[in-house]
Amino acid sequence: MALPRYAAVTGWGHYAPEKVLTNKDLEGMVDTSDEWIRTRTGICERRVAAAHETTASMCSIAARCALESANLASLDLDLVICASTTPDTLMPATGSLIQDAIGAANAGAFDVNAACTGFVAALVMGSQFIQSGAYDRVLVVGGETLSRFVNWKDRNTCILFGDGAGAVVLEAADEECGLLSFVLGSQGSGGPLLDIKAGGAAKPASPETIAANEHYITMRGNEIFKFAVRSMVHASGEALAKANLHAEDIRMVIPHQANVRILRATQQALGIPWERVFVNVDRYGNTSAASVGIALSECAEMGTMQPGDNVLFVAFGGGLTWASAVLRWADISSIIARRGEGPYAI
Numbered sequence: 001m002a003l004p005r006y007a008a009v010t011g012w013g014h015y016a017p018e019k020v021l022t023n024k025d026l027e028g029m030v031d032t033s034d035e036w037i038r039t040r041t042g043i044c045e046r047r048v049a050a051a052h053e054t055t056a057s058m059c060s061i062a063a064r065c066a067l068e069s070a071n072l073a074s075l076d077l078d079l080v081i082c083a084s085t086t087p088d089t090l091m092p093a094t095g096s097l098i099q100d101a102i103g104a105a106n107a108g109a110f111d112v113n114a115a116c117t118g119f120v121a122a123l124v125m126g127s128q129f130i131q132s133g134a135y136d137r138v139l140v141v142g143g144e145t146l147s148r149f150v151n152w153k154d155r156n157t158c159i160l161f162g163d164g165a166g167a168v169v170l171e172a173a174d175e176e177c178g179l180l181s182f183v184l185g186s187q188g189s190g191g192p193l194l195d196i197k198a199g200g201a202a203k204p205a206s207p208e209t210i211a212a213n214e215h216y217i218t219m220r221g222n223e224i225f226k227f228a229v230r231s232m233v234h235a236s237g238e239a240l241a242k243a244n245l246h247a248e249d250i251r252m253v254i255p256h257q258a259n260v261r262i263l264r265a266t267q268q269a270l271g272i273p274w275e276r277v278f279v280n281v282d283r284y285g286n287t288s289a290a291s292v293g294i295a296l297s298e299c300a301e302m303g304t305m306q307p308g309d310n311v312l313f314v315a316f317g318g319g320l321t322w323a324s325a326v327l328r329w330a331d332i333s334s335i336i337a338r339r340g341e342g343p344y345a346i
């Protein structure tokens, strides 16, 4: 009988564009205030891509950092999965652009679009490829250039979003670690609550759609807020139960960063101490499919997780969609040290 295989996180990286857009800056653009944005969302500033930057270019930087931290070369990768709602182009897939930019000549590549849920969905998917025995090393990267899809005259949305990218390397291991359980959900009837109405096959871009601002994000914030808390609490509880774990067994929660009030309400309902919830929405705003990747990278960089720690990921977003996953942090140095031997030798 084949031995079980696990999908360890062995590397991480992130990238955020240099340009910082503060709440004060937004005061000069729309009818809002620093105080309103801070109290309603917890966001203080967000990053905006420079003219030459794209989702693929930012993801490629995050991917290189993740490979470096895993001590791997791009040629070691079997697969690149990119989660994004703001791909460089409808075709080719941004995953292929990243695969080319980083020189991952031995890897397949594709995109996943589950809006802000995308990174967790891609993490689950990448883990399946490894657990099934199909692949040994998978790069999961989430990136967004939301600044190009935000209506900078709409105060309901433009204060929320930011640009950036986050990546992880998943690697085969034979000691129990990586994905323990997951939940993926969708309620497509809620799609109109958060969408970009034109530019797809249903309503191709035209002078009329552009005049009507239908190429920008529209959102019913209040309804999304309620859905967010409900779905995050429910999905977290389900993933914990599937992993046979309780709230107190979780070392860190790495949630989608949309609004600090959503995170607070979720944390209180789950009964997990606030100190165990990773928060960076104050510095980046909502970076959609990049947010969990950036948060995971920052949290791992701080050395917060130790081998054997359980980490809960949870996200919600357009679709509507939601996802949660429980991962056990791997003994990364022992996986790296044993790379030369055994079935996963490079």
Ligand SMILES: CC(C)(COP(=O)(O)OP(=O)(O)OC[C@H]1O[C@@H](n2cnc3c(N)ncnc32)[C@H](O)[C@@H]1OP(=O)(O)O)[C@@H](O)C(=O)NCCC(=O)NCCS
Residues within 6 Å of the ligand: 031, 032, 033, 036, 037, 040, 041, 116, 155, 156, 159, 194, 219, 221, 222, 223, 224, 225, 228, 258, 259, 286, 316, 317, 318
């Ligand atoms: C968008 C959000 C911050 C609004 O906060 P809220 O407390 O729900 O506020 P409301 O929508 O009830 O709006 C309250 C008022 O503030 C106004 N307002 C909206 N944006 C504003 C802004 N940037 N500055 C000042 N006032 C603003 C509204 O027009 C409304 O005014 P009215 O009462 O005169 O109509 C909050 O609903 C939210 O975060 N929702 C989730 C959004 C999200 O996560 N989206 C991404 C999903 S991945």
